[in-house]
Structures are given as structure tokens and as C-alpha cells.
Amino acid sequence: MTEHLTISNQPLEHPGMDFALLRREGIKHIERLGGKLWLID
Numbered sequence: 001m002t003e004h005l006t007i008s009n010q011p012l013e014h015p016g017m018d019f020a021l022l023r024r025e026g027i028k029h030i031e032r033l034g035g036k037l038w039l040i041d
Contacts, residue, residue: 012018 015021
């Protein structure tokens, strides 16, 4: 018998598994670091 695989629509168990959240947080971090670099003369 063939096993059917599905993607759960339940909330993720761990925030580290949420690609969209990790991407947003990474972009914010890069913006903070980049902003500090542009202020240095």
C-alpha cells in the first residue's frame, strides 16, 4: 500500500523551523549591521 505524505497546517513546533520568520529576522539583523557601517566615516 502506498503511504500518502502531507504537509501539516498546524503551527510549527519550533520557531527555528519557520523559514519566513528566520528570513525576516535575518534581514532585520543585516539592516542593523549595515546601517551602523554606513554611519562610520
